[in-house]
Amino acid sequence: MSKTQSTSKAAVQRRWLSGVGRQAPTAMFWAVCAPLLDGAFMIIQAWFLANTLDQAIRLSIEPAQLLGAMATIAGLIILRASINWSGEQAASHAAETIKLQIRRQLFALTLAKGPAWSKQHPIGTLTVSLIDQVQALDGYLQRYLPAVISAVILPFAIALVVLPVDWVVAALFLVTAPLIPLFMALIGMRAEAANQKHQRVLSRLSGVFSDRIRGLFTLALLGRTTDEVRSVRSASVALSQTTMKVLRIAFLSSAVLELFAALGVAGVAVYIGLSYLGMLGSHFTGFSLHHGLFCLLLAPEVYNPLRKMAASYHDRATAKVAVDELHQLYEQLPQLSNDLPTPSRSAVVQFHETGAQPLLQVEQLQLKSPTGVPLLHATDFSLDRGQHVALMGASGLGKTTFLEALIGLRPQVQGRIQFSCAATEVVLIGPQPFIGLGTIADFLRRARPDATDTQLWWALEQAQALPFVRPLPKGLATQIGTRGHGLSGGQVHRLALARLFLTDPAVILLDEPTAHLDSTTRDQVLAAILGFAQHRCLIIATHDAEVAAQLGQVWFMENQQLLQRDVL
Known part of the structure; x- marks a missing residue:
């Protein structure tokens, strides 16, 4: 395949993957909006909590007088939990709906291509395409799509909210937050290559195992069972090794994420602490306890959407590899519509x-x-x-x-x-x-x-x-x-x-x-x-x-x- 054809094929796959979420528009819309709405209420909750602590600590207000504020905070916590739960349910429903539709499309496409095409491919490979490779889209639909939207919007929204309170904290958020997706992208390149190899090895093992099971009686008659057991074991070991490589990269990405998130939160905490101690000069001593706690409570939340995106970043790599494998096998991608391909009888x-x-x-x-x-x-x-x-x-x-x-x-x-x-x-x-x-x-x-x-x-x-x-x-x-x-x-x-x-x-x-x-x-x-x-x-x-x-x-x-x- 030429470089131009490879680029064109990759572009087709990207367009297909970006449009697959539209096959369950209502559920996917709420799955994407729920984290954003949760983020908005989280900012309100942080403001109320910081204000309540400020009144209790600095102004020594009696707890009985703060019951209304505490009830509001409890209500916000329950509301956020409900929004998160409904968003997860919507994402799960959308993923199952879309996967079912894709499987129907692939099954209809398999029938449309006819028995002559099916005979050219091991039954294990076709089974993997209909089950495992479609299932590989689950994490992308359930976790990555909602996470990537909130990772793009929420950190900047929080920085804008903090900007009137303290521009230095907002600047720290804006500088440190983009570093996480940058390094995740670098790690993701390696993760995608590892996932590609993993999917190929999985497909090969499925084909080898299925073929050997079908021919088990013949192999026994020919006395070749021991050799074929070694072949299946070798393919199984190769799958285990590629699986561990994917897991190592996943753990590495998590470590990188936690490092930058910890540095960001620590930087904000150190800045606020030094400001209270007056060690940064007269220009950085205007912090009230309310504002300081508000910024400190929001610091982890700036990186939380990025953390979720990074945790599901390998889901994107897995989905891309699965789509590529489907594209190679069927020489086309399933239609993103309810119209099923019909078995194509020869025009003659x-x-x-x-x-x-x-x-x-x-x-x-x-x-x-x-x-x-x-x-x-x-x-x-x-x-x-x-x-x-x-x-x-x-x-x-x-x-x-x-x-x-x-x-x-x-x-x-x-x-x-x-x-x-x-x-x-x-x-x-x-x-x-x-x-x-x-x-x-x-x-x-x-x-x-x-x-x-x-x-x-x-x-x-x-x-x-x-x-x-x-x-x-x-x-x-x-x-x-x-x-x-x-x-x-x-x-x-x-x-x-x-x-x-x-x-x-x-x-x-x-x-x-x-x-x-x-x-x-x-x-x-x-x-x-x-x-x-x-x-x-x-x-x-x-x-x-x-x-x-x-x-x-x-x-x-x-x-x-x-x-x-x-x-x-």
């Missing part, structure tokens, strides 16, 4: 519920791989109900890409694909069907939510899944793991095929449906599929010549061409 694919013939019409279809390598030159064909095709060819030539392109899941497509049916009447079962966490019944009913148990058992029988489902103690209520953990590849395919028999499609696209089956089970499954697809359009991608021989046509993908041949 059209669905018209006309029922006209042919059912599937393809003209000048050209396919490319995600890297731009041509897979298929311009091809024309048409299929109607009752026509069955076997798609054959060597591995890697694009059979899966071809099937996915027909329903618009591949962006690298040119030509025209037209179905004379609804999009919901086209079914594709890929080579690696996804099985989520739940029961067998839950998995099957995703195809037909109103299906009865009798219909589920019938579908399992058609897919030759009864031999391994019926003996299970809980039957249809048996829990199955994510991605079919605990099931063989053939069993997963048969469960996926069972869902096919619960639908009513016009076009059926199957990718290696019999790849993991023995010959007997294969023939039984294929017979059920052909019977079900008797009056439907069917395309099966396969390497099995015996499967291809039972279909009406065989198409070969070779030399970037689709060669058609009838089977006698």
Whole structure:
């Protein structure tokens, strides 16, 4: 990436991050205003408290005569606590609302990019982006945004209030206060770099761990579990080391903050003390106890907003890194609106519920791989109900890409694909069907939510899944793991095929449906599929010549061409 592109990308991220708080305007407005209002009442409270102490100490007024002033101070304390609490609640509500909206946007964006894009990224990386990297915005929204506004306004407001009382104290506030954000910015540069490394290591560990868990059975068969345990442990140690680096920088920033805040308060205290002792000359001896206490009470409050900003400064660095990671992964940032991106079907694919013939019409279809390598030159064909095709060819030539392109899941497509049916009447079962966490019944009913148990058992029988489902103690209520953990590849395919028999499609696209089956089970499954697809359009991608021989046509993908041949 060139320097210009990097600068432009950083500018886009800054604009996005600065505008993200506007997605919950009411709650965020109060979250920002509450510290300012609290600061205003704090100044009033300091004035009343200094005046009360002055009357009690210097004028020796009886405590009974100061009850009204003390009640006012107590009321101000309660009022400030209420304002702070409501501001924190508003900030928390705003953060949760915005994070939920961003997660919805990212989830919709993931769906819009399609399965071809998702397969290019480890599931752990996508999970981190949707959960951890969005969660990394929490501190920025809850703490940093309210703190940075009050840090900009309150110190100068307090200095202006103190100016009529004593210009030297006001000058001390104005000189020392800006030093804190200056040094925090210098430390923040290092903190941002450390956070970037931390997020990269976290994403890598998530991807490594997720991939190893999915392939645990295969690793055990190959005797590679010990090596992979070392790999995961190494990634975990790297994460621990980067986490400690981030924490060291956070503690360093806190130490710098406390140093300058302590020096500022001490400077004001020394000045006021020397003034009372008359050691600064006649020009600095006009302090009353009231004014001195007022300035001294406000001294820590000048640095308190800066302290809060500094404490949450690493939240900003973390948020910037998270936004950068999201930008790199999705190649764009989620929209700051309520409009969700819709899954983008290829413009060349059209669905018209006309029922006209042919059912599937393809003209000048050209396919490319995600890297731009041509897979298929311009091809024309048409299929109607009752026509069955076997798609054959060597591995890697694009059979899966071809099937996915027909329903618009591949962006690298040119030509025209037209179905004379609804999009919901086209079914594709890929080579690696996804099985989520739940029961067998839950998995099957995703195809037909109103299906009865009798219909589920019938579908399992058609897919030759009864031999391994019926003996299970809980039957249809048996829990199955994510991605079919605990099931063989053939069993997963048969469960996926069972869902096919619960639908009513016009076009059926199957990718290696019999790849993991023995010959007997294969023939039984294929017979059920052909019977079900008797009056439907069917395309099966396969390497099995015996499967291809039972279909009406065989198409070969070779030399970037689709060669058609009838089977006698």
